[in-house]
Amino acid sequence: MQTTIFTNGNIYTMNLNKPFVQCLVTSNERIIDMGSSEAMLLQWGRNGTTIIDLEGKTVFPGLIDSHLHISSVGINAQELDLTGVKSKDELLTLIKKKSVTLQPGEWILGRGWDENVFLDKQIPTIQELDYAAPFFPLFLPRICGHAFLVNTKALFLSGYHPEMAIPYGGTVVIDPTSKKPTGLLLETASTIVTKHIPKKSYMQLKNALKIAMEESVRLGFTSIHTNDPNYLGGAIQTYKLFDELVNNEGIGPRSNLLIDYDYLEELKTAGMSTGFGNNKVMIGAIKIFADGALGGRTALLSKPYSDAPTNSGNAMYSQKELLDIIRDIRAQNFPVAVHTIGDQALRNVLDILDQFEPSKYRDRLIHVSILNENLIDRLVSPNRIADVQPKFVSSDYPWIIERLGEERSNCSYPFKTLLKAGVLCAGGSDAPIEPLNPLLGMHAAVTRKKVGETHNGYNPQEKLSMFEAVQLFTIGGAYATNEENVKGTLEIGKLCDMSVLSKDLFEMKSADELLSTEVEMTIIGGEIKYRK
Structure with missing residues (x-):
């Protein structure tokens, strides 16, 4: 040896x-x-x-991203990157430029637009999208992945008509005057279009995944928990791609694979369950969505949105349907990983989970963005973990105050309160919705403001110490997959996973020094996988 x-x-x-x-x-x-x-x-x-x-150099236990979509990071690198676009006109210009590079039959694909950062706050109309791209179908997810822009060409190829049945929880937004689609789809309505987008080849998917996996190691990650079957062609093909890259070719970090509920039977047929695999590639929890996102006002709230008094958001399933789904998952001995942003969505899920015995593995409540004292108390359990994304704070404020009002926004992303209450918490990026870089997540956790802002932070009482921020991205991630005995801290007998940084995070005079900190080495299992 x-x-x-x-x-x-x-x-x-x-x-x-x-x-x-x-x-x-x-x-x-x-x-x-x-x-x-x-x-x-x-x-x-x-x-x-x-x-x-x-x-x-300063060394920490290997950094862990507890929730992301790593294949999407790679796929997005090959498509239109709309993050940082500052106006509707800039978005339309990028669409026009892309359209002149395409061949007949190709689609305009991309992701990352966010009208909340547009100077005019305006989303393009379908007429404007048609003018920018009259000959090519277009499908552009919003940065949150819960709202989508399409043009007439895309709707035509989908076979859309006013009487078409839209999947539960989804909406084709209709102009109240013309009674025609505006070009905006919400939540599951996107599936009427996505099923018609040409599928990428196996090697195209593998190359995209490889790019993102290499980038994650360069950023210091030794483990990731990633949700990809919808992008990589199902559960079995997803496992195969990760197995080839990580186990056979030595590329990328250890990967815990969250599998969408749609593929549960596929796993059952293949004889796979949580824990299947090895310490490099492993099947994780079953992922489901209880609600949408705040940006598109589809996160499910207990009271209406402050800036849309008739709207409380979207439940992805009725309570009976959600109960049946979780019963089905439990019957096959899987833990759940449930997307819950709104407070009502979290309450609905906890009401159901309380009816079941805990799984062998911890259930994961992903995002838990809007909370109250009662919900926090219900999260305190050795069998549950809150899977939080600190970077959401710097991205969502201050516009979230308009959505929720002052009182509810003060109970949003309450990381310090969660930790004080004894809730097990893990930290992730939700990339590509937020940047993959974990140091940006830590910066948001300890400052609670955007880079460059000079105030004391949004809800500054919820700021984490640097030590707590590092814990989110180390031992917190290990708890999320019941691996706290093998990773998350550096101890005799544990895996030798380490992230080597250019600066000492615990000796920084300002958290802004995180922004100039670099990864010097990423070490996985005692082997240097990246060296600057």
Whole structure:
């Protein structure tokens, strides 16, 4: 067995019993000893041992993203990137430029527009979309992935007509004057179009996934929890793609695969359940949606939106349907991972989960954006974890105050309150909805404001300490997959997964120093997978 010594490091173990060491010794992926550089070299530094000098750099347990869509990150890199677009006119210009590069039969695809950052706050009309792209069908998800722009060509190819049955929870937005579609689809209504978009080949999907997996390692991730079957051709093909890249080709971080409920029978037929695989690629929880997003006012609230008094959002399922789905998942011994942004959505899900015995693995409540004291109390459980995205704070404020009003916005993304109450929390990006970079997530968690803003932060009482922010992206992620005994902290017997940074996060005078911090090395199982 090859022994490797990582010496001369500024190593934070995140284990309170032994919080700091200079040196780690690893063999067969695991940490076998740790302590001072002098002692470890004396004990283990014999001939044949590999010695790696960390040159005084700061080391943390390997960073974990607890919720993202990694394949979408790669696919989006090959399509129209609309993040950062500042106006409707700029969006239409990008569509025009893309259309002149296409061949007949191709689609204009992309993602990332957000009318809340548009100077004019206006979403293009279907007439404007048709003018920008008269000959090519167009499908452009909003940054949240819960609202979609389409043109007439796309609706024609979908066979849309006014009497068409729209999937439950979805809406084709209709102009009240013309009684015709506006070009905006909400939630599951998107499926009337997506089924007609040409499928990418296996190698196109694999190449896109490879690009994103390599980028995640460059950003310091040693593990990700990722939801991809809808983008990668189903559960079995998703597992195959990750298995080929991670296990066979050594590309990317350890990957826990969240599988959408639509593919539950596919898993059952293949004999796969939570935990299937190995410590590099593993089947995780079953993903379902209870509601939508705040940006499109489809997150399900207990009271109407402050800026839309007749609208309380969308339930993706009736309560009976949701009960039947969770019963079906439990019958096959899977945990659930439920998208719940609005407070009513979370209440609906908890009301159902309370009727079932806990799974062997923790249930995951993803986003839990709008909360109250009662809901927080109900989240306190060793069998439940709140899967939060700190970067949402800097993206959603201040416009979220208009959506929810002052009182409810003060109870939004209450990370400090969750931790104080004893709720198990994991940190993620929800990339590509937010940037993949974990240091941006940590910055949002400790500052609660956009980069460059000079105020004290939105709901500053909910700011996390730097230590708490790092915990979200290390041990928190390990708890989400019941792997706290093998990763999340640096301890003897655990996997030697480490992220080496250019700066000491715990000695920073300002959290803005995170923005210039770089990943020097990413180490997975004692092997350097990325070196700057």
